[in-house]
Every structure is written in structure tokens, then in C-alpha cells.
Amino acid sequence: MSGPILTVANLMVRYGDLVGVADVSLTVPSGSIVALLGSNGAGKTTTLNAIAGLVPPAGGTVTWQGTDITGRPAHAIVAGGLALAPEGWRLFVQQTVEQNLRLGATVIADKSRVPALLDRVFSLFPRLAERRKQRSGTLSGGERQMLATGRALMSDPKLLMLDEPSLGLAPAVVESMYETLAKLKREGLTMLLAEQAVELALEVADYAYVLQTGKTVLEGPAAQLADDRDVQRIYLGLETEGS
Template sequence: MSELIVEHLEVRYGDLVGVSDISLRVHAGSVVALLGSNGAGKTTTLNAVAGLVRPSSGRIVWQGEAISRLPAYRIVGKGLALSPEGWRLFVTQTVEQNLRLGASSLADRGRTAALFDRVYALFPRLAERRRQLAGTLSGGERQMLAVGRALMSEPTLLMLDEPSLGLAPAIVEQLYETLHRLHGEGLTLLLAEQSVPLALDIADYAFVLQTGRVALDGAAADLRENERVQQIYLGLGESKAVI
């Protein structure tokens, strides 16, 4: 079973706390949202799962295997991919070169052509821009490229960090339609979002983070009606340095 389990995750940057106690589960085929205001710990949690930061304590288990100490390239090879906040593209390389880098972890390089076809079918704009430098793309096109690059590793679980941030409403709508389509094809999604309505519309289950901890969790349908979600989202309560 392709299940992700995070237990009592703590991440520190010297004396600064990234997250202090995060526990969550992502079941195969589900969409799980991490909600919370800026600084609640969403990005740090995703980065820890992706192997980009090392947990100070706690466990991260994927498909029954502890991955907390594995480097990022090995975690990608096991079927987890992250589309990061801010895109982190190679701006002096073309769209196609960025996508090809996403496929570098594939055990079967013969799959690359089919994955290009899949990404270009999902994002026709990228096909039109395939020879264009990533640094010349619009914000919406860069977000498409970041998601497409993650998909080139053929993940079982796709993580997205603030996919709607800074994008025009029409682009956000297109992006979320694509995420719905990917989920319909069987891809498991874990996304961090500040936009509560967007996240709860697509998610099956959500965890609301506050000051580096899980303050509330439940089925997305239930959390839509929960007044505490808005209180936590607005950052009410005790303050603590988090990333």
C-alpha cells in the first residue's frame, strides 16, 4: 500500500523551530491538504518528506520504509515528487531541458518519451514553449513547468507547495482542473495551501497547522463548516517562531 506516514516530525534550523510536532497520514489515492497561515510549517513539512531538510526527530515512512534519513534523489526514485513553492526552475535552460531533468531519477529511461507526451497533453502551453527559456515564461507557465517537471519522475505521490500563490484566478482554475484530472487518474496528492476554499474543494482530508503543530484535522467536508479553521488560519492563539 502506497501510504505516507509522518509521526511526531520536528525540524530545527539551529535554535529556530521549523515544525515542532507534526503527525499525519496520506492514504493511497487520496488528496490531503495542509492548511495554515504563512509560517505555520507547511513548507518545512513538505521539504522534510522530500528529503530537502533533515528532521531533528520523528519518523517519515513511505510504503512501509523509513525514509527520514534518505537523500532527496533517492526519495524521488521511490515515487515521491515535490513541486516547490517559487518553482525553483533552471531559468537559463529551456522548458524541455527542465522537464528532462525531472526524469533523471527514472530507472527506465525508455519511459521518458511517454512522460513528455503526458505532460504536454496536460499542459499544451508547455508544448508550445518547449524551446523557450524557463526564465522568460509567465508566472502561470512557470507553475505548469514546475508541476510538469515533478510529473516527469512518474511519482505515486505528488506534493505541491502553494501551487496557487501569486497566480491569476483564471490560471489557478486551470491548474486545479489539472490536479482534479491527475487525481482521477489515480495519483495521490499532498498539497500545502493558504487558500482554504481551494484546498478543501479538492481534498478528501485536511490537516490545519498552527505554529508548527497540527491544530486540527478532519474530513474536508467537515472542516468547511468548522469555525476553528478560520481562527487558526488567521493565526489566533500563541505565537512561536516557525518557518
């Protein structure tokens, strides 16, 4: 790992009078997996959406590879090498698997690269290769999450953000998804992972931040947080032995 590729400082997001994120700060070193943890409603999805340019920040800064990208539109951020894989239900359900994937490559200037990018996704997710002509709306939950991740990878990002990749999926599918994330890490891809599945996230991550009511309340090496019973009980709501 080397220096930070992404830095978020004192991020705030408002939806009218409602505060979605109050004060989130985090750093993602190049080549690492950073986990963004917290219960439902803690602000994880809003944080990712603000970084990706899908919602405007009300305060704070987002710095990408040394450049302030706060408030830039989503298409410009994706073109700069930062992609978001949303929850698997946010797809173009009337279009086929391959059409959804090709939409992810819209920002690729050299279209001759698209077949190789498709091959990479199909290698990572063989199920998508089998379903390439199938309408996305007919896929299972696990297949949809594979497709959401594959579509983000089609932009050939330098940093991949994943929003709850395990949400609502069967354990075997979740295990397969995390094996794929570990493989992507070995290939050198940097990732920011928002998860409620704390144990899974901490197992694959290098570093983690814990959000509570829209604020960064704790951070540390993933292995350290995984072994801290008080952290799990207080901030993550997990039962621990002897609690």
C-alpha cells in the same frame, strides 16, 4: 482509497536554534488528496521539504509505503516514487522548458519511457508544449508553476507533493491548475497539497490537516472543515458571515 502510503509522526525540524516544525503528524491514504493548511510561516513548506529529504528532521519519523525513510537523501526519495513540486520560481531559469522537464526524469531507469512522460505533461499543460524551447526564466508565473508541477510528474511519482501551487497566480490560472489536479486524482495519483488558498484546497481534497506555529492543531474530512466556521475563523484567519 486504500491504506496509508505515507505516514509522518511527530516530525520536528530545526534551523540552528530556530524551530521550523515542532510537532507535525499526518497520514496520506493511497489514491487521496490530503491538504496541509495554515498561514504563512505555519510550517507547511518545511514539512514538505523534510518529507522530500531536502532538510534533515531533528525528530520524528517519515514512513513511505511501510519503510522508514527518515533522513534519506532527496535523490533516493524521488527514486522511490515520492516527488515534490516546489513553488514555481525554483526552476533552472537558463534552461528551456523541455530541458527542465527532462531533468525531472533523471531518476527514470528506462529512458525509453521519457517521451511518453513528456507527452503526458504536454497533454496536461498544453501551454508548456507551446513553450518547450523557451527559456524557463522568461515564463509567466502561471507557466512556471505548470513547469514545476510537470517536472515533478516526469519522475512518474506514486505521490506528488505540491507546495503552494496557487501562490501569486491570477484566478483563471489557479482555476486551471486545480482542474489539472482534479484530473490527476481521477487518474489515481495520490497528492499532498500545501496551501494558503483554503477554500480551493478543501474543495479538491479528501482530508485536511491544519498547522499552526509548526504543529498539527486540527484534522478532519475536508468537507467537514470547509463547513466549520469556527475552524476557519480560529485556525485559518478567514472572515465568516456573522463574525
